[in-house]
Amino acid sequence: MYPQLPPGFRFGMSTSSHQIEGTAGLCPSIWDTFAARPGTIRHGEDARVAIDHVHRYAEDVAHIAAAGTHDYRFSFSWPRVLSGGIDFYDRLVDSLLAAGVRPVPTLYHWDLPQSLEDTGGWLNRDTAHRLADHAGTLVTRLGDRVRDWITMNEMNVHTLYGYALTDHAPARGLGLGALPAAHHQLLAHGLAVQVLREHGAATVGVASQHFPVMPASDDPADVAAAGLFEDLTNWTFSDPILRGAYPNEMIVAGIGTGGAQLDRDLELIRARLDFYGVNYYEPTMIEAPREGKDYAGVLEVDIPEGMPFSPVPVKSDERTDFGWAVVPSGLTEILVTLRDRYPDLPPVIVTENGASFHDAPPGPDGRVHDDRRISYLDAHLRAVSDAIKAGVRVDGYYVWSALDNFEWAAGYDERFGLVHVDRETLNRTRKDSWYWFRDLIAAQPHR
Ligand code: IFM
Numbered sequence: 413m414y415p416q417l418p419p420g421f422r423f424g425m426s427t428s429s430h431q432i433e434g435t436a437g438l439c440p441s442i443w444d445t446f447a448a449r450p451g452t453i454r455h456g457e458d459a460r461v462a463i464d465h466v467h468r469y470a471e472d473v474a475h476i477a478a479a480g481t482h483d484y485r486f487s488f489s490w491p492r493v494l495s496g497g498i499d500f501y502d503r504l505v506d507s508l509l510a511a512g513v514r515p516v517p518t519l520y521h522w523d524l525p526q527s528l529e530d531t532g533g534w535l536n537r538d539t540a541h542r543l544a545d546h547a548g549t550l551v552t553r554l555g556d557r558v559r560d561w562i563t564m565n566e567m568n569v570h571t572l573y574g575y576a577l578t579d580h581a582p583a584r585g586l587g588l589g590a591l592p593a594a595h596h597q598l599l600a601h602g603l604a605v606q607v608l609r610e611h612g613a614a615t616v617g618v619a620s621q622h623f624p625v626m627p628a629s630d631d632p633a634d635v636a637a638a639g640l641f642e643d644l645t646n647w648t649f650s651d652p653i654l655r656g657a658y659p660n661e662m663i664v665a666g667i668g669t670g671g672a673q674l675d676r677d678l679e680l681i682r683a684r685l686d687f688y689g690v691n692y693y694e695p696t697m698i699e700a701p702r703e704g705k706d707y708a709g710v711l712e713v714d715i716p717e718g719m720p721f722s723p724v725p726v727k728s729d730e731r732t733d734f735g736w737a738v739v740p741s742g743l744t745e746i747l748v749t750l751r752d753r754y755p756d757l758p759p760v761i762v763t764e765n766g767a768s769f770h771d772a773p774p775g776p777d778g779r780v781h782d783d784r785r786i787s788y789l790d791a792h793l794r795a796v797s798d799a800i801k802a803g804v805r806v807d808g809y810y811v812w813s814a815l816d817n818f819e820w821a822a823g824y825d826e827r828f829g830l831v832h833v834d835r836e837t838l839n840r841t842r843k844d845s846w847y848w849f850r851d852l853i854a855a856q857p858h859r
Contacts, residue, residue: 413855414790414851414852414855414856415790415793415794415796415797415852416797416855416856416857417793417796417797417800417809417856418800418857419856419857419858420807421806421807421808421809421856422482422483422514422761422807422808422809423480423481423482423483423808423809423810423849423852423853423856424481424482424483424484424485424516424761424808424809424810424811425476425479425481425483425484425485425810425811425813425814425830426484426485426486426763426764426810426811426812426813426814427465427484427485427486427487427813427814427815427817428486428487428518428521428522428523428565429486429487429488429489429492429521429523430443430459430462430487430489430521430522430523430818431459431462431813431817431818431819431820432462432463432465432472432486432815432817432818433459433462433464433465433466433489433492433500434459434460434461434462434463434464434465434466434467435459435460435462435489435491435523436460436461437495438489438491438492438495438497439491439494439495439525439526439527440491440525440526441489441490441491441523441524441525441526441581442522442523442524442525442526442529442533442574442581442582443459443522443523443581443820444458444459444460444526445526445529445581445582446580446581446582446583447459447581449583452583452821453820453821453822453823454821454822454823454825455823455824455825457818457823457824458818459818461838462817462818463815463816463817463818463833463838464838465815466500468838468840469500469503469504469507470507471840472814472815472831472840473504473507473508473511473513474511475814475815475830475831475840475842475846476508476511476513476814477508477511477512477513478850479830479846479849479850479853480850480853480854481513481849481853482513482514482808482853483513483514483515483516483560483808483810484508484513484514484515484516484814485516485517485518485562485619485763485810486504486515486516486517486518487517487518487519487520487521487523487565488501488517488518488519488520488546488550489523490520490523490524490525490546491523491525491526493546493549493550494525494527498549498550498553501517501550501553501554502553502554505517505554505557505558506557509557514559514560515557515558515560516560516561516562516810517550517554517558517561517562518562518563518564518565518619519543519546519547519550519561519562519563519564519604520543520546520563520564520565520600521565521566522565522566522570522574522580522581524539524581524582528542529582533575533582533584533593534570534571534575534592534593534596534597535575535584535592535593535596536596537596537599537669539596539600540596540597540599540600540603541603543600543603543604544600544603544604544606544607547563547603547604547607547608548607548611551607551608551611551613552611555611555612555613558613559613559614559615560613560614560615560616560617561608561613561615561616561617562616562617562618562619562689562763563600563601563604563605563608563616563617563618564597564600564601564604564618564619565619565691566619566620566621566691567594567597567598567601567620567649568594568620568621568645568646568648568649569621570593570597571590571591571593571594571597571649572590572644572645572713573713574593575590575593576588576589576590577713577714577715577716579712579713579821580820580821587716587719588666589666591648591663591666591667591668592666592667592668592669594648594649594667595667595668595669595677598649598652598653598677598681599677599680599681601618601653601681602677602680602681602682602683603680605680605683605685606680606683609683614686615686615687616685616686617685617686617687617688617689617758617761617763618653618685618688618689619689619690619691619763619764620649620650620653620688620689620690620691621690621691621692621693621764622646622650622690622691622692622746622750623645623646623692623693623694623695623696623742623746624695624696624742624745624746624749625638625639625641625642625645625646625695625696625697625698626638626695626696626697626698626726627639627697627698627699628697628698628699628724629699631699631700633699633700634698634699634700636700637698637699637700637701637720637721637722638697638698638699638721640720640721641696641698641721642698643659643660643663644663645696647659647753648663650750650753650754652678652681652682653681653682653685653688654682654688654753654754654756654757655682655754655756656678656679656681656682657678684758685758686758686759687758687759687760687761687807688750688757688758688759688760688761689760689761689762689763689764690746690747690750690760690761690762690763691762691763691764691765691812692742692743692746692762692764692765692792693736693764693765694726694736694737694738694739694742695726695737695739695742695745695746696711696723696726697723697724697725697726698721698722698723698724699721699722699724700720700721700722701717701719701720701721701722702722705722707722707723710722710723710724710725711723712734712735712736712822725737726739730784732767732768732769732784732788733768733769733770733826734767734768734819734822734826736767736768738767738788738791740788740791740792740794740795741795741798742795743762743765743792743795743796743799744795744796744798744799744802747760747796747799747802747804747806748799748802748804750804751803751804759805759806759807760804760805760806760807761806761807761808761809761810762796762806762808762809762810763810764810764812765789765792765809765810765811765812766785766788766789766811766812766813766828767784767785767788767789767828768819768826768827768828769782769784769785769827770825770826770827771785771816771827771832771843773832773834773841774832774841778841779841779843779844780832780841780842780843780844781843781844782843782844782845783844785830785843785845786844786845786848789811789845789848789849790848792809793809793852796809811830811849812828813828813829813830814829814830814831815829815830815831815833815840816828816829816831816832816833817829817833829843830842830843830845830846830849831843831846
């Protein structure tokens with residue numbers, strides 16, 4: 413009945429600091445600044461309270477642990493650490509360990525302190541060194557209890573939405589001028605790996621978003637457009653890590669670092685990893701732009717006119733309530749593609765996968781019925797199993813997300829959680845998918 417994964421396979425849940433904790437009282441991050449600007453976030457919402465995890469973490473850990481979850485992936489709020497709030501992570505880690513859940517924290521999940529943005533953000537090479545300092549602070553404090561670390565989250569989305577476009581903070585809108593932000597995040601990753609290893613981290617990985625990019629037709633113009641889009645959105649961020657080079661010369665020219673400096677940077681960036689995190693949501697279909705055709709609304713964010721690629725809706729029988737195509741086979745495909753592209757690919761953990769459905773609040777029976785999320789998760793776990801059968805080593809799967817939370821520019825309408833959070837009271841209610849996940853874990857072969 414339940415998808416069966418190999419013995420030892422790790423089931424987890426993921427969240428990130430800005431989306432759950434609440435930022436009131438902290439030095440601001442770029443997301444606080446962004447949200448304060450009218451028109452940036454749906455319904456004018458923000459994450460000052462978010463789901464108040466900072467005060468309700470004990471209850472949240474109880475929900476995570478009671479499902480039998482092996483791993484919990486969360487991220488550190490850099491502003492909280494700078495504001496003297498690192499004690500919170502001490503308490504969180506201790507309560508996870510006491511509940512038998514392995515903490516798998518991410519150093520950086522998009523909430524850059526505004527003070528660093530004011531000195532150039534990720535366009536400034538120095539920010540990479542500040543991230544390494546942040547890594548040092550955290551591993552020094554928590555390294556006696558945290559064994560497993562993730563450096564950065566989805567550098568591609570952060571670069572594209574926040575630096576190339578204006579849909580996310582810091583809304584720079586630089587187009588291809590965003591490429592230096594990609595390089596500096598990759599450098600930050602490399603420097604952080606070094607720091608974490610120096611402090612004895614047992615395992616180190618990264619969380620990258622990946623998705624198959626399909627050309628809309630065999631027309632060579634569409635194939636070339638899809639190839640360039642795939643380079644920019646996928647391989648620019650994984651090739652340096654997994655094979656020590658950028659995918660093409662145009663990108664090398666765009667990152668703004670060259671010569672011996674680039675060689676030294678790539679040497680750091682390609683540092684051996686213990687696992688490679690893959691976040692997967694949906695595939696993308698691309699064509700060469702057709703004169704006069706309207707491409708607005710095809711993707712979550714629009715690609716500006718004048719770019720040499722345009723999105724075409726992916727055919728699928730089903731969409732999430734966020735409008736994303738449900739294509740589980742895309743997860744198998746990207747895992748197999750990564751294995752084929754990178755002979756030295758470390759074991760993979762699917763560090764995020766999940767779906768937003770606009771779940772109804774608990775009914776008279778006190779339950780949240782979210783069958784569509786259950787079938788989404790079931791199908792994607794079967795897709796992971798297919799990849800394993802095809803020879804890809806996948807060691808774990810983390811649901812995005814443990815709890816409903818602040819979905820960036822989309823605010824709180826988009827609900828990805830296994831646990832429902834009431835917007836007024838912030839009461840937590842386990843959804844049917846939470847019970848399904850618990851039973852799935854219990855039904856796995858002996859460990
Ligand atoms: O909520 C985000 C998360 O922060 C990064 N990966 C994708 C999720 C869903 O959009």
